[in-house]
Amino acid sequence: MDPVIIVGAGPVGLSLALALARQDVPSVLLDEGPGHDEQRAARTVVLREDTTALLERLTGMPLAEAGLRWSGWRSMRRRQVVREVTFRSPGARERHESGYGTTDTLKNADDGPGAAEEPAPLHLAQHVLTGALRHAIAREPLVKVAVESRLDLLEQEASGVTAHTRGPRGTWWRGSFLVGCDGPRSTVRKLLDIRFPGRTAVERHAVAALRTELPWPDRALLHRAPPWRTSWPSGGEVSARPLPQGVWRLDWLLPPGKDLVTPEVLVTLIRETLAGWHEGTTPPYELLDTGVHTVHHRLARRWRAGRVFLAGDAAHLLGALGTQGLDEGLRDIDNLAWKLGIAWHHSPRKALLDSYQAERRAVVADRLRAADQALPQLRGGGLRALVPGSARGHDALLAHAHLGQGALGAPGAYANSPLAPASAESAVPVDTAPGERIADVRVTAEDGSSVRLWDRLGRGSLLVVLVAPGTGVWERKHWLSAGIMPRLAAAVTALPHPAELLVAEGYPGAAPHTVLLVRPDGHLVTALSGVRPADLYQAAEATVGGTAPEQATANAS
Incomplete structure (x- = not known):
């Protein structure tokens, strides 16, 4: 079959x-560039816990060795640190989440269950990330990279896709599917x-990467309406995120309009911001x-047309209020890859391939x-800004977005997925609702090895997890043939798609002998x-997606 x-x-x-x-699926990667990336210190990415795990x-x-996890998050409004709550998680540095408003209105705020489990985001230069990905691809025989190859023609029919590229190596390519x-x-x-x-132009930010010392090492900062800001009289917002080797990325929210950000203006922003954070000096x-x-x-109207799909910035653009477009692009491919793997190894299933758009487009639209x-x-003020408590709610939303939490940052859930099974009488609730991403607990594989659950994702297989307290201290030869394990192993073998059987000592909210069915994307x-x-x-x-192969033509959507 074609790649x-x-x-x-x-x-x-x-x-x-x-x-x-x-998933043993070959691919051809059409790169219109020279095969390497420009090193830009001001072009950085922020990765949440799930996307960091995917890339690793x-x-x-x-990747944590190439970037920096924020050891804290400091929020300031008019020189006042309003709230700072320290979270600790096993194996991670402490993290701080901050809100805004007045101390009195926030001192009783509840950050909700599970907040302490979430590590801080990972910040690293984009060229470092792409370099790591290219290094991995260089060792992967199933990936062919065609540099200086720009797509200019695309055709498809029921059996595959044909693409033409121009450039020094301009040629025709034949594929089973194509992803933009x-x-x-x-x-x-x-x-x-x-x-x-x-x-x-929902928002504009001036950006600078510089090597300097700030009063809070390895701690990200969000400073709203700093009183010393004069270059842009409308006030605004300044954020600082640490990078390795003493480098910081600073972002200034610019006022609406098309005012030119000259080098002189940017230097003024840098100097007045650093002086404001260092008591006037x-x-x-080093810029x-x-x-x-x-x-x-x-947001693209369609993410699929026959055998052609869109992902990442080709399908959606977002990024206001601290949200990260790359996170959503990586979640796109995590959702799509296992579905293409099934279609490539077996046969295309319309319901399965259609579910990519149904699931991912809905999450990004939300x-x-x-x-x-x-x-x-948050930006306009007006009467709503005068409502008591509104500043706390709005600013907490912004802080949560920067931390990858809540409606603006957390991984999306596929609660209304077309792939959701019909309700069964044996279904029971756990702390993870159907469609949500699973918690990363430690599990024992069939070979007896102890691994993290997230480490078993992305291989194209379903995961079946038995919650069985006490099995962690048994030898594999004992628990594999004890109790309900033989019957469960037989049921897993009989499933319509390959599945891996795992055993967990516990899972949040799950009673003993609960059986979890998990998709390849977690x-x-x-x-x-x-x-x-x-x-x-x-x-x-x-x-x-059922068992019936797809009958749609290449022009079906």
Whole structure:
């Protein structure tokens, strides 16, 4: 069968190629560039816990060693630190989450259960990330990279896709599927004539990367309406995020309009900001890189047309209020890769392939909607800003977005997925609702090894997890043949798609002998009480889109 064609060699396209290779699916990566990335200190990425784990599985590298996890998050409003709550998690540095308002109104705030379990985001330069991905691809025989290859023609029929590239190595390519990961100006999207509506210049930020010392080592800062800010009289917002080797990325929210950010203006912003944080004295600094980052909010009307798909910035643009577009792009490919793997190894299933758009577009649409609803209140002021408690709620929303929590940052849930199985009498509730991402607990594999649950994701197999307290102290030869294990092992073998059987000492909210069915991308399908082969089979069959092959033509959407 022909390989999958991936258009675009940014972080999303590179990650998709590796995700497919983990499922023994070959791919051709069309890179219109020279095969390496420009080193820009001001072009950085912020990764949440789930996307960091995904990239570490794909690259085989501990990315935390290449970037920096914030040991704290400090929030300031008019020179006042309003609230600071310290969280600790096993194996991680302490983290601080901050809100805003007045001390009195926030001192009794409840951060909710599970907040302490969440590590801080990971911040690293984008070229470091793409370098790690390219290094992993260089060792992967299933990925062919075609540099200086720009797509200019695309055709498809029921059996596959044909693409033509121009450049020094211009040629025709034949693929089973094609995925456009080619950014905001996606050629794939334009060739498919898919509309990309939305809003332009939702926010603008001046950006600078510099080496200096700030009063809070390794702690990110969000400072709203600093009183010493004079370069932009409208007030605004300044954030600082640490990078390795004493480098900081500073972002200034610019006022609406198209005012030119000259080098002189940017230097003034840097000097007055550093002086404001150092009690009026500007410390020594080395300016490494600058830029202006413009945030757009757009959402493609369709993410699938026959055998062609869109992912990442080709499908959506977001980024206001601290949300991270790369996170959503990586979640796109995590969702799509295992579905393409099933289609490539077996046969295309319409319900399964259609579910990519249904699930991911809905999540990103909710994210955009939440940001668009919050923006007028957070940025515009007006009567709503005078309502008691409104500042606390709005500013806490902004802080949560920067931390990757809540409606603007946390991983999306596929509660209304077309792949969701019918309700079964044996279904039981656990702390993870169906469609949500599973917790990363320690599990024992069938070979007796002890691993993290998230480490078993992304291989194309379903995961069946038995919650069995006490098995951790047994030898494998004892628990594998004891109690309900033989019956569960037989049920897993009979499933309509390959599945891996794992055993956990416990799972949040799960009673002993609960059986969890988990998708290859780590989202919970269902939790069953005990071994129910018929219910487990029905849920697994629904998860992979049924058994009937797709009959749609290449032009079906």
